[in-house]
Amino acid sequence: MTVQPQLSQPETAATTDFTFHVAARDGAARTGAISMPRGVIRTPAFMPVGTAATVKGMYPEQVRALGADVVLGNTYHLMLRPGAERVARLGGLHKFMNWPHPILTDSGGFQVMSLSQLRKLTEEGVTFRSHIDGSKHVLSPERSVEIQNLLGSDIVMQLDECVALPCEDKVAEKAMRLSLRWAERCKTAFGNHPGRALFGIVQGGAVPHLRVESARELAAMDLKGYAVGGLAVGEPQEIMLAMIETVEPHLPQEKPRYLMGVGTPDDIIQSVARGIDMFDCVMPTRAGRHGQIFTRFGRMNLKNAKFAEDTRPVDEQSSCPAANGWSRAYLHHLVKAEEMLGKMLLTSVNLAYYQDLMAGLRAAIAQGRLADFIAETREGWERGEPA
Known part of the structure; x- marks a missing residue:
């Protein structure tokens, strides 16, 4: 696919x-x-x-x-x-x-x-x-x-x-x-x-x-x-x-x-x-090959055992099917099993996040609200995922 x-x-x-x-x-x-x-x-x-x-x-x-x-x-x-x-x-x-x-x-x-x-x-x-x-x-x-x-x-x-x-x-x-x-x-x-x-x-x-x-x-x-x-x-x-x-x-x-x-x-x-x-x-591609992803909640390490039975997607709001179409448990499995598909999907998640971030920056500058966008983005990283 x-x-x-x-x-x-x-x-x-x-x-x-x-x-x-x-x-x-x-x-x-x-x-x-x-x-x-x-x-x-x-x-x-x-x-x-x-x-x-x-x-x-x-x-x-x-x-x-x-x-x-x-x-x-x-x-x-x-x-x-x-x-x-x-x-x-x-x-x-x-x-x-x-x-x-x-x-x-x-x-x-x-x-x-x-x-x-x-x-x-x-x-x-x-x-x-x-x-x-x-x-x-x-x-x-x-x-x-x-x-x-x-x-x-x-x-x-x-x-x-x-x-x-x-x-x-x-x-x-x-x-x-x-x-x-x-x-x-x-x-x-x-x-x-x-x-x-x-x-x-x-x-x-x-x-x-x-x-x-x-x-x-x-x-x-x-x-x-x-x-x-x-x-x-x-x-x-x-x-x-x-x-x-x-x-x-x-x-x-x-x-x-x-x-x-x-x-x-x-x-x-x-x-x-x-x-x-x-x-x-090289960070988004290299990190993806090593089980690390960038999200609006901050950085996540899908090698961690806490994801082994996590049925949620990485981020249901992401533009990337790799982030919203597979469970964290499955991605965790691919990473632990060192399957090629895992490297591919996580690289896709990261490149999508980086490009979404750039699109957000372009829109914020055009709207004259860059400072607010930066503050909101950093707050999301610091806050992490909702409970």
Whole structure:
């Protein structure tokens, strides 16, 4: 059985070029739409992560039906397997994974720093060995853009150096300046591609003046959009939010803003309130594969024995059939038995919750009641289920 809840899809028409329109504001928060030839991304938007050309445990049509306008693919993983040139020969990433809608590709920089073996960083780029088979590769700003162009991604990310936090100020500064130089090289390599976009990435660790300098320098490059990178890497939420507040005034108001790798539902709503338009995170899919689900009552662990004879659905008000069509007892059984269907259904529950949350945020901003929506949402998590 294919799980396909029918959520509304974008009403705004696709365009021949990449455009961003802000329809309403509530404080620093905005709601609007990114339009491009392959479709429209309603903002604020959550992008399910399809690292290796698949959102794990989900059919593409399920991901779409749950409300996703765009998914994320990863340059590092796809360059290693099956290879960007092969994907290009097979018709590009959209055809390869049967997703005809917008795709954003990460540059691969974060994965090189975190996964690869024996890496060496120079001005030219990063030389590293594959975590799969030990083969040697070089990823430069130009090669990162070339790979993303071969994949055919709609939104291309610049190659940057992402450092773990906390770190010394001089380490953050060195990485930020290198990332700026790489951004210039990525811009040159990307050239002019109507309908597609190159995004720059703000770096600077947890140092406000470095973040401001990075944002201003990138804004001067007049790119199509801007990401805030180097956060959600171990720092407390208050530092992440402080860095967003520091950067936001220095990014162009008419360009979309993307907070990379974030995050929890609370991270998302707090960041939307501070002017962020786009998010991605493996959390909803990874948690689903491990028996964890996100609901309007808060987070639930279906491994717990208390669910073994619970005949209630996860949430009868959810838009997702996986949340309202099976008992918690059955889902608990699937998780304990390590059945594949359990991973699939719980992933569906989580992606539906995230997309419902984004739809709620968009509506609240349009109605000028974002603060009330955030308060009500957090109260629901804290209150938990009714007795």
